Amino acid sequence: MLLSRLQTEDEVIAEIAAISGQDVRACYQCGKCTAGCPLASAMDLMPNQILRLLQLGQHEQALQSRTIWQCASCLTCAARCPKDVDPARVMDALRTLLLRRGLVHVEIPKVPADLLAEAPQQALIGGFRKFVGY
Ligand code: SF4
Ligand code: SF4
Known part of the structure; x- marks a missing residue:
């Protein structure tokens, strides 16, 4: 799917950026984060899939994933990312969004x-x- 910049500018992406300092649009889906994640086998969505869902505006699917709670914040993904995206911080921001909703x-x-x-x-x-x- 081709994405224009306008399609990837939305409130949730901006909120994640405000909380975590991470721009999920920078991810180019190389998969290095998932390949190194020690908990990937237990996750329902892989770390790179969480990033992709956010880019596509599928926030609720990302927010409902068990992955964001299973992430152990080990930072392996952040160390491996060639685009300087920190998926652990993004997971943390997604948890924060849910907790702000009262969960x-x-x-x-x-x-x-x-x-x-x-x-x-x-x-x-x-x-x-x-x-x-x-
Ligand atoms: S390593 Fe970085 S660029 Fe590659 S898929 Fe993961 S977040 Fe995206
Ligand atoms: S910080 Fe979370 S998503 Fe990243 S490698 Fe560790 S467990 Fe996986």
Whole structure:
């Protein structure tokens, strides 16, 4: 599909850029991010497919993907990208967009006390930051 610049300028792309500093339009679909992603086999959409959906204006499909929650922010994709796109930051921005819509994956008051007592604090804080929108 041929894309004009006008087709790829929209509010969601601008919001992602404002949150992450990343211009998803720069991606040219080489696939190096996906090839190096350690979690690709568990993802329903590959990292490069998330970028492509955003370029095509298919934001909801990207936002509904499990991939954006499975991304471990390991930054392998960012290190491999020849276009200086950081897919990890884009995933983070997509999670932020959803959390701003009020989606909450973890209700802190409902976390079992024994888990709070035993789980590493760093893991808990990391999880709360990733999955909680308040
Ligand atoms: S490595 Fe970069 S340019 Fe290549 S598909 Fe991934 S994000 Fe796009
Ligand atoms: S940051 Fe996320 S998308 Fe990128 S390689 Fe790591 S797990 Fe995969």
